[in-house]
Ligand SMILES: CN1c2c(nc(N)[nH]c2=O)NC[C@@H]1CNc1ccc(C(=O)N[C@@H](CCC(=O)N[C@@H](CCC(=O)N[C@@H](CCC(=O)O)C(=O)O)C(=O)O)C(=O)O)cc1
């Protein structure tokens with residue numbers, strides 16, 4: 236019988252219940268028991284919701300208190316030696332210590348999960364890492380679901396993906412040297428799941444979407460020859476791209492099932508069907524797990540029928556393209572959303588209903604799901620015919636863009652000279668990345684304003700006071716280039732989305748970004764333009780308070796695109812160009828208002844890079860063009876900054892240089908300045924602020940730490956081109972940490988200056 240399946244459900248809760256519980260525990264306001272109870276309630280609710288939506292194969296172990304890659308690291312006992320002190324306690328405390336750091340041990344690195352805005356904790360490996368089954372979470376959650384009458388398919392991050400994401404900490408060590416020891420623990424875990432009664436296990440190997448080295452390919456062969464023999468049948472899940480040249484490898488592995496992503500790569504169905512042989516179950520991902528558009532069921536059923544014709548009912552599963560971790564939970568909560576737009580959307584629960592409808596159509600015939608299919612077809616037709624998705628003026632303007640609009644008037648060397656005269660900054664200029672603490676009072680004031688409990692004048696007065704406090708503090712600390720603090724912003728993307736035409740925003744569309752932190756990506760449904768200035772009043776106000784330069788602060792077009800739910804009826808490059816023109820308007824208005832330095836953040840430029848090398852050049856070409864279009868209109872005396880965090884820069888250095896920003900600030904401190912190496916190798920020509928404070932950790936770095944990092948950066952970059960700044964914005968930190976850390980940062984810079 237053809238079955239409906241899910242690969243993972245959003246764990247944070249429709250109302251971010253997990254966030255509240257975890258943060259209360261961290262603050263010491265609630266007990267471990269209370270946190271564990273919330274976890275259990277959420278898992279129970281989510282299993283039941285999935286069953287009620289009509290899903291036959293429901294996942295377990297997709298839940299996590301922080302991150303599922305970290306959970307796998309704990310399962311394998313790969314605890315870095317610096318957490319030995321925490322390893323003596325319970326696993327909850329240990330995992331939070333590893334993720335967030337402690338006074339005694341800096342946090343583990345965190346980076347982007349493939350091309351998503353979800354962050355995982357990077358496993359750390361030493362030649363003598365002693366792997367052992369440390370956490371039986373997967374078994375416990377399987378047992379928990381079973382006790383509730385729900386038979387689940389536990390999910391594990393696969394060994395080859397886990398090793399590929401890991402960082403070797405010993406010179407000369409390749410993570411794959413440790414494959415055998417890692418596989419022993421996986422085998423033990425699978426055996427334990429089998430003993431508990433699990434018939435199937437979903438093993439996620441998204442690396443199958445990447446260009447694989449020979450070592451990775453061999454590791455996949457070795458791993459699955461060994462693990463398939465253990466017992467539970469393995470559903471090997473690939474997603475985020477087509478298998479392409481990994482197709483033969485994937486279909487040839489001795490596993491019982493294979494999941495493929497037919498949303499990103501529908502063209503792979505034919506070749507996979509031809510190669511899959513006569514025994515494997517095929518799980519087809521036909522509902523988009525990465526976006527919020529309603530599926531076109533009549534179109535998708537054609538793919539399903541193609542698979543069914545070849546495989547028959549027993550060897551077919553119908554599923555979302557990937558875990559629904561990247562989707563908000565429930566569209567029904569969006570009561571304030573425009574009815575027309577809402578009728579085009581589906582969140583996690585609605586997507587599962589779509590999976591169930593496609594399964595019903597194949598299993599019991601069209602008559603059982605006719606209403607769902609008709610509604611889906613009507614929504615698709617209405618969206619295509621809607622006048623709200625296109626704006627002829629925006630299209631005409633985008634079509635008329637010339638190369639000249641993307642080019643600064645003078646080259647960097649000339650700009651550097653005129654800007655040095657204008658700003659007259661000391662060596663090692665100090666600055667921050669933009670945001671200052673988004674404290675509870677700030678969030679509460681915004682919530683009160685939104686609910687009407689605080690009027691516009693009261694909210695504005697509150698924000699002005701916060702901004703002035705931040706400016707005064709920065710002056711007192713002695714920073715050279717100030718920021719206004721971004722207090723008026725709920726989020727660096729959502730804030731702009733709320734003000735741009737063509738964007739819509741949700742009330743509850745939360746998606747986990749890292750740990751307890753969530754984002755509410757706006758929805759780009761139509762052509763984008765900027766009806767009015769968005770940030771000019773706040774920047775001008777902050778500048779009016781001080782003689783020091785205050786940077787204007789904008790989110791760049793690629794990041795706006797990447798961190799939104801993007802329309803799927805137009806090329807991404809086209810949508811990005813429209814956003815770039817809207818940001819360009821804002822840049823020019825800031826310049827007109829006397830703002831001399833304008834930062835255009837592009838932290839998602841690297842994340843947007845296609846997973847396969849073959850696709851990268853064309854992406855980088857349009858992404859760089861869009862940034863340059865946003866920035867290119869200003870005078871040479873206006874200094875353009877950009878900022879990127881979490882990026883592996885090595886493979887995109889030419890693109891970063893081609894942005895031609897006067898100054899770039901990057902995240903480097905968690906990797907101990909490793910990332911700066913790429914800038915040295917490439918001989919990056921412009922100014923750089925390598926981050927010297929890991930702002931994701933509550934730890935206050937001392938001035939000696941920061942001085943050491945700057946000196947290390949100075950070995951790679953000529954000191955006269957170095958800036959001193961944190962890794963990223965300070966919105967997640969509190970004022971005590973910010974005040975202490977920034978004072979240390981300024982001390983470090985002054986000490987270096989004295990030695991220059
Ligand atoms: C730089 N990063 C960002 C990414 N993606 C983005 N879209 N934005 C980013 O900044 N990706 C990479 C990184 C990820 N980093 C972060 C860092 C911090 C957060 C974060 O703090 N998220 C907040 C939610 C932010 C927000 O939208 N806040 C709203 C609503 C606040 C709220 O919950 N209000 C309450 C009432 C107030 C209260 O009682 O506290 C309510 O409405 O009930 C706002 O400020 O108005 C988070 O809380 O997780 C995310 C990614």
Ligand SMILES: N[C@@H](CCS)C(=O)O
Nearest residue numbers: 668669670836838964
């Ligand atoms: N200006 C933003 C950038 C974050 S990537 C901030 O400071 O929060």
Ligand SMILES: [Zn+2]
Nearest residue numbers: 838880963964
């Ligand atoms: Zn950042």
